[in-house]
Amino acid sequence: MILNHSQESFLIYTQSTINRYRIQEINDYGLYTGKTGLCISLFELGHHTGIQAFKDDAVEMLNEVSSNIAEVEGLGLASGLAGVGWAIELIVQSGQLKEDTNVLLEEVDDELYRDMVFSKSSDISIAYGTLGKALYFLKRLKSLGSKKSRFRKICTIECLVLAGDEVCDSLESQMDRDSFKQDELRLLIQAYFFIVKLKELRINFQRSETILERLSHFLQTIVRDTTENTDLFTFSYIYAFNNSLAESKKIGDELMNAWRNNQKDYGTIVDNSRNFKLLREIRKVYGRNLNWEEAWYQTTVDFAE
Numbered sequence: 001m002i003l004n005h006s007q008e009s010f011l012i013y014t015q016s017t018i019n020r021y022r023i024q025e026i027n028d029y030g031l032y033t034g035k036t037g038l039c040i041s042l043f044e045l046g047h048h049t050g051i052q053a054f055k056d057d058a059v060e061m062l063n064e065v066s067s068n069i070a071e072v073e074g075l076g077l078a079s080g081l082a083g084v085g086w087a088i089e090l091i092v093q094s095g096q097l098k099e100d101t102n103v104l105l106e107e108v109d110d111e112l113y114r115d116m117v118f119s120k121s122s123d124i125s126i127a128y129g130t131l132g133k134a135l136y137f138l139k140r141l142k143s144l145g146s147k148k149s150r151f152r153k154i155c156t157i158e159c160l161v162l163a164g165d166e167v168c169d170s171l172e173s174q175m176d177r178d179s180f181k182q183d184e185l186r187l188l189i190q191a192y193f194f195i196v197k198l199k200e201l202r203i204n205f206q207r208s209e210t211i212l213e214r215l216s217h218f219l220q221t222i223v224r225d226t227t228e229n230t231d232l233f234t235f236s237y238i239y240a241f242n243n244s245l246a247e248s249k250k251i252g253d254e255l256m257n258a259w260r261n262n263q264k265d266y267g268t269i270v271d272n273s274r275n276f277k278l279l280r281e282i283r284k285v286y287g288r289n290l291n292w293e294e295a296w297y298q299t300t301v302d303f304a305e
Helices: 005-023 034-051 052-067 081-091 106-118 131-143 145-172 182-201 205-230 232-244 252-258 265-271 274-285 292-299
Strands: none
Touching: 034 052, 034 081, 052 081, 081 106, 081 131, 106 131, 106 145, 131 145, 131 182, 145 182, 145 205, 182 205, 182 232
């Protein structure tokens, strides 16, 4: 493969990042800033460049993560077990790796199941709370189609029901408010898409249907009142929400074009995650310019499928 100057420079930068992880013996195994997230970028980089060394580095790093899964602190998506498990499922389901995730993720399944059944999270966020764990269980559900995994599938659905209840409880407590900060608005829209997904899967269907009717009207009011003074990042969520209601033109294509051209804001989609910034750079260097949909999709990937 013939590389242009920017691609060559980027490969040097990426290799230095990998070396830094090794030389400094960084023991962060998380998705947002640790070795798990870097694995995703390396697999994608190997796919785009055809350079086997990147795939080999990704496999080596993923084996290290799997061997040290007991050292992962916390249960959330950003730095905990949910993020590690979500990434492993993502890599296997994309065809980058041939492994049985029912074996690889057995301990993660059990730990997150106990957490969902015996405790209730006070935080519903994607990074550290209920929605992040829900992303993991939604991703796992896709690989649990065989009869031999029937019990594990039932447990996964049970966790999604419990997650749905936690999110609905949180939403109901907030729908008497009349103003929200931009990060709070994004969280409401993320929660909306999660409940939509549960309804599509007919999981916790009755409660999902009931709250969606209230939530969609509530969000339309909030969105209408906040579109004048919001950042482009939040606009991507508003646009996605309006699009789900077949009203995407409300925001205006010129605003979305402005967001597309402002790719430096992409990193904020995951709280300035270093690894997702790296993934964004890979796609930009190799000709896949991000648009609003891809940026939003990175955070709510399983809610949108």
